[in-house]
Amino acid sequence: MAAMPTILIIDDEVRSLESMERILRGDFDVKTASNIADANAILAEHWLQVVVCDQRMPDQTGVEFLKSVRERWPDIIRMIVSGYTDANDIIDGINDAGIFQYITKPWHPENLILTLKNACRLYDLQRENELLAVELKMSPSAAGKKLSERRDQLRKDYDFDDGIVRGPDSPMNAVCATLRQIAPYDVSVLLSGASGTGKELAARVLHYGSLRWNKPFVVENCGALPDELLESELFGHKRGAFTGAIEDHVGIFERANGGTVFLDEIGEVSPAFQVKLLRVLQEGEIRPVGAANTRKVDVRVIAATNRDLEEEVRMERFRADLYYRLAGIVVRLPDLKDRRNDIPVLARTLLTRAMSALGKRVEGLSEEAIECLTNYPWPGNVRELQNEIQQMLVLGQEDSVLGAELLSGHILRSDPAGGDVDDIDDIAAMEGTLRDRIGALESRIIRETLIRNRWNKSKAAAELGLSRVGLRAKLERYGLGKVKPLPTRKVAGSNK
Structure with missing residues (x-):
């Protein structure tokens, strides 16, 4: 032990x-x-x-x-x-x-x-990093072999069939086919899609499927930094170039030389910085802040955005010449709400990864939990699903089946039919009588309360301030009368 x-x-x-x-x-x-x-x-x-x-x-x-x-x-x-x-x-x-x-x-x-x-x-x-550094000094060939093995494993992890989790009839199949086709060619790619749809994962898949796969893959979130810091991060700076520059700094483009640079949230950069970035992409060279000379770099650029950059170009908020430099090929990633058949396999995969990361084991997700997850439209996409799965794992009991009662309330209140009407404003805007609209809201509140109480009608009625007779009538009215069995919990030491 x-x-x-x-x-x-x-x-x-x-x-x-x-x-x-x-x-x-x-x-x-x-x-x-x-x-x-x-x-x-x-x-x-x-x-x-x-x-x-x-x-x-x-x-x-x-x-x-x-x-x-x-x-x-x-x-x-x-x-x-x-x-x-x-x-x-x-x-x-x-x-x-x-x-x-x-x-x-x-x-x-x-x-x-x-x-x-x-x-x-x-x-x-x-x-481990210190030991690897020592090994590199003592035995460069052995350390180089280990580095090569790790790169091979990374390439396998981001292989087209394993890197992007999806079902057999997924909309992502067409995306992956496109990525497979364009990965070997040294062209710029613009990944378009909402936040949390997996644009960085797609960029990694492109890199590890390219001829540059054994060179660096470096990521920068362009929306997280002001122009001055972004310029320093991407192109580097010389000591004394500005206050706080106490030593030379090698930029991302130079660190990734021979490999791939992934520029996330490219639509957030200012017009002034767009000019500097365009010059680098056109000339293939950088000038570190405070440096007198330029340096040649050889990188493949993959950019990503959650904005409609074509619309941004039309509105003159994004330079057309930079857009066409970045958008050699445009690949759009679908929202998770358009991949509902992927959610069960994706949820189980994310749970497996969360168990490994947090060191906690459970038996899996209940069918009711999977159903609730599938019905929810996931405005935050895969990242939101990942957070929800992690929360369920943390709140759940060790070696148990994670039930729907562990889900957040807004997920339990989502439309059981999988529609897009998911908040009170949407319900208020529905067609129909006041009774119909109030009924739509009431049915979701009742369903959420039942799931949280694991379909114990006495507890649900008490929480809602209803009698059992009153609750029974509402269950029949909204078609919620079917009694759900409680999930079976595995008992330690038992084979049953």
């Missing part, structure tokens, strides 16, 4: 310290200290993965202490817990102490355990 990771908790409030130790000791080897001196003694004696320190300590602040930990034991993952988080504390923690994460009081036990597991996983990854 693998040894549990060792963590150190520091808090001068003894009750808080004991509470945290009691919750964490089943998953970690927990060391505790109520003052900085004891904490330093433990750090000197034990091999630790994570240190969690309260911000308000009598000797010194948590950030000040973790700054000293960073100097002496830089590999240890450092975290702050505080009920008085201040913006300046956060900035100081990130800049001076390299804080991995702030935990605010009051903390939730499951969230705390998950955060610490992620921190331990980061520690392990750092160690």
Whole structure:
């Protein structure tokens, strides 16, 4: 059995310290200290993965202490817990102490355990990276072989049949056929689709299906940065080019030389920056900020947007010449609401991945949960579905079947027929009498309440303020009278 990771908790409030130790000791080897001196003694004696320190300590602040930990034991993952988080504390923690994460009081036990597991996983990854770097120095051929094997695995993971999860009659089949056809050709591609439809995944599939597959694939979200920072990120900068540029920085285009650059949310860049980007795409060379000379780069550009860029060009908000540089081939990814037959297989795949990431096992999703997931239109697309599956896993019981009662209320209230009428404004705008419209809303509220209470009519009636007779009448009126069996829960140690 693998040894549990060792963590150190520091808090001068003894009750808080004991509470945290009691919750964490089943998953970690927990060391505790109520003052900085004891904490330093433990750090000197034990091999630790994570240190969690309260911000308000009598000797010194948590950030000040973790700054000293960073100097002496830089590999240890450092975290702050505080009920008085201040913006300046956060900035100081990130800049001076390299804080991995702030935990605010009051903390939730499951969230705390998950955060610490992620921190331990980061520690392990750092160690693996260090070992690989040492191996590269000692044996370049062996390290090169490992790197090649990892690239081969990545290419397999993003193979056209495995990378994009879908059903046999999916609209994504046509998309994947198009990606398969254009991947080997060194042309620019514009991926169009709503947020969360999987544009980055499609870009990776294009890269690993191309002749550049064994070169870097680098991603930049163009909508997340102002022009000055975006220019520095994409093209690099020289030391002293601007305030804070304390060393040379290699940009994404140069880091990806020979490979692929994926520019996400390209429709968000300003007109001024569009000119700079166009020049790079036309000339195939970059000029780092503050540099006197240009540098040649050889990259394939794949861009993505959730905007209608053709309309943006017509409205003169996006340069036509840049659009045609980016849109060598345009591929549109369908919304998840147009892929309803994909939702069951996609949900089960996302659950498997979430179990692996969170280290928690369940038996799967109930048929009722799958039905509710399929009926919902998913305005946030695959990303929203992923979040919902993760939430169900966190809230569900270990080794159980995840039932529909774990779903968010707005999903349970969605149209059972799979229509697009999904909020009160849509219902108010429906055709029909006032009675019909109120009935449509009432039936969804009743159905949601029944599912949350696992079809226990007594509990549902009490929650809704109805008598059992009154509830029965409404169930018959709305066609909800069929009694749903409770999902079977697997009992530990039983083969039944």
